[in-house]
Amino acid sequence: MRRKTYSGMACPIAQTLDVVGDPWTLLIVRDALSGITRFADFQARLEIPRNTLTDRLKLLTDHGILDRRRYQDHPPRYDYHLTSKGRDLRTVIVGLLQWGDQYAGFDEPPVVLVDGHTGQQLDPLLIDRNTGRPLNELNPKPIVTRAGRPDRTDDP
Amino acid sequence: MRRKTYSGMACPIAQTLDVVGDPWTLLIVRDALSGITRFADFQARLEIPRNTLTDRLKLLTDHGILDRRRYQDHPPRYDYHLTSKGRDLRTVIVGLLQWGDQYAGFDEPPVVLVDGHTGQQLDPLLIDRNTGRPLNELNPKPIVTRAGRPDRTDDP
Numbered sequence: 661m662r663r664k665t666y667s668g669m670a671c672p673i674a675q676t677l678d679v680v681g682d683p684w685t686l687l688i689v690r691d692a693l694s695g696i697t698r699f700a701d702f703q704a705r706l707e708i709p710r711n712t713l714t715d716r717l718k719l720l721t722d723h724g725i726l727d728r729r730r731y732q733d734h735p736p737r738y739d740y741h742l743t744s745k746g747r748d749l750r751t752v753i754v755g756l757l758q759w760g761d762q763y764a765g766f767d768e769p770p771v772v773l774v775d776g777h778t779g780q781q782l783d784p785l786l787i788d789r790n791t792g793r794p795l796n797e798l799n800p801k802p803i804v805t806r807a808g809r810p811d812r813t814d815d816p
Numbered sequence: 817m818r819r820k821t822y823s824g825m826a827c828p829i830a831q832t833l834d835v836v837g838d839p840w841t842l843l844i845v846r847d848a849l850s851g852i853t854r855f856a857d858f859q860a861r862l863e864i865p866r867n868t869l870t871d872r873l874k875l876l877t878d879h880g881i882l883d884r885r886r887y888q889d890h891p892p893r894y895d896y897h898l899t900s901k902g903r904d905l906r907t908v909i910v911g912l913l914q915w916g917d918q919y920a921g922f923d924e925p926p927v928v929l930v931d932g933h934t935g936q937q938l939d940p941l942l943i944d945r946n947t948g949r950p951l952n953e954l955n956p957k958p959i960v961t962r963a964g965r966p967d968r969t970d971d972p
Contacts (some may be wrong), residue, residue, distance in 0.1 A: 666839055666843070666859060668855060670922075670926045671846075671916070671926060671927055672912070672913050672914075672915070672916020672920050672922065672926065672927060673843065673846050673909060673913050673916055673927065674839070674916075675916040675920035676912040676913075676915045676916040676919075676920070677839040681838075681839035681842070682837075683822055683830070683834075683837035686833060686837070686971075687822070687829065687833070690827075690829050690958055693833060693834065693957055694957055694958050694960075696828070696959060700903030702928045711955050716918070740942045745919060746883060746916055747845070747921075747955075748914075749911070749915055749950075750952070751910060751911030751914060751915070751940075751942050752908055752911035752912055752913075752915065753911075753953075753958065754942060754951070754956070755905070755906075755908035755909075755910070755911050756828070756829045756832040756908055757828050757829050757832075757958060758828075758907060759828070759832045759904055759905055759907070759908065759967075760827070760829055760830075760831040760832040761828045762904060764828050764831035764832070765932075765972055766826075766828065766963065767963065768963040769828065769958065769963060769964075770826045770827060770960065771827055771828055771829065771958050771960055771961065771964055772958070772959055772961055772962045773957065773958055773959070774955065774956070774957055774959050775942070775944075775954045775955070775956065775957075776955030776957045777954065777955055778920060780946075782951065782954065782956055783944060783946055784942055784943070784944060784945070784951055784956070785939055785942070785943055785945040786910060786940055786942050786943075787940070787943055788938045788939060788940060789940070789941040790938070791940040792938055793942070794902075795906060795907075795910070795938065795940055796904075796906070798901075798931045798932065798938065799931070799932030799933055800849070800906055800910070800929050800931065800938055800940075801849055801850055801851060801929065801930055801931075801972070802849055802850050802909065802913065802927050802929055803850065803927065803929070804850075804926065804927055805924070805925060805926055805927065807922065807925060807926045812846065813933070
C-alpha cells in the first residue's frame, strides 16, 4: 500500500509517518475529528474510492486510532470513532491546517477549529511548557539522543 | 509522483498535504530543521534513493520551503536552507514527534526538541491563544466555514 516502510528508522517522526504518512489517512482523521463516523459520510466528503476507504479504515482500526463499533444489528452495520490515540493526532492536523491557512492563498479560512464543547473558535499556539514561550521564537531543532543511536549512528 | 492531487479540495489541510503529504518530504523537513543543508548529508541520514531526493528537494524548493543556495563556485555546488515558510511546518513535525514518542514504544525518546539558541530541551504544548488552555482539554473540531462551501457543500 505504501512504497516503503520507515519503521526501521529509530525516529518517532518516521514511525508516525509509517502509520499516517498517507494523505488519505490524515484526511480521514480530519473528518473523524469533525465528528464523521460512518463509511458513507467519509466517502461523500472525501470522494475517495470505496476500496481505498475500506483499506484506510482498516489500517486506522488496526492501529487503534479508530474504534470500529456495531451500531445496527439487522443488517450488521459499523461506524468508526476516534480513540484517545487518534485524538492525539490533533497537533499534526492543527499544524497542517495552520500552514495551509497561511500559505494556500485562501481569502478567508475555509476551515476553522472550534472548541468541541462550547463551539468557540480556537486559535492554536504551540508553546514550550517550561517557559511558556511560543516555539516559533525558539528556532526548535530535533536532535538525536543516545537512545536514537543504538546501532546506526546517523539515522535520526 | 503522487497518486492524486488534493488541491481541488477547499481545505487548508488537504492543500498542505498536496505539498508535503509524502513521508520523504516531511523527513527532509525534519532533517533541515536539525540543521542539515547538503545533498550528501540528507542522503546519508535518510538512505533515500538519489533520484527521489533530487525530486523532493526540487519540490520543496519550487514551493519556497527550501532555499537553494550556491555555496561553492568551482565546481558549482548548492545547499538547501529552510525558509520561514519551511520553518512554519514545525507544528506538523512536533505533532508527528510527540505522537511517535507516545505510541511507537520507545523506552526513551530517540529524538528530542531543543531550543536552537540555547540548546535547552523543549516540551511543546498546543494551547488556545485566547484562553491559554491546552487543546487536548477542548476536544477541538475542524469545522467548514462558508468560505469552504463555494460550490461543493460537503468537501471541507
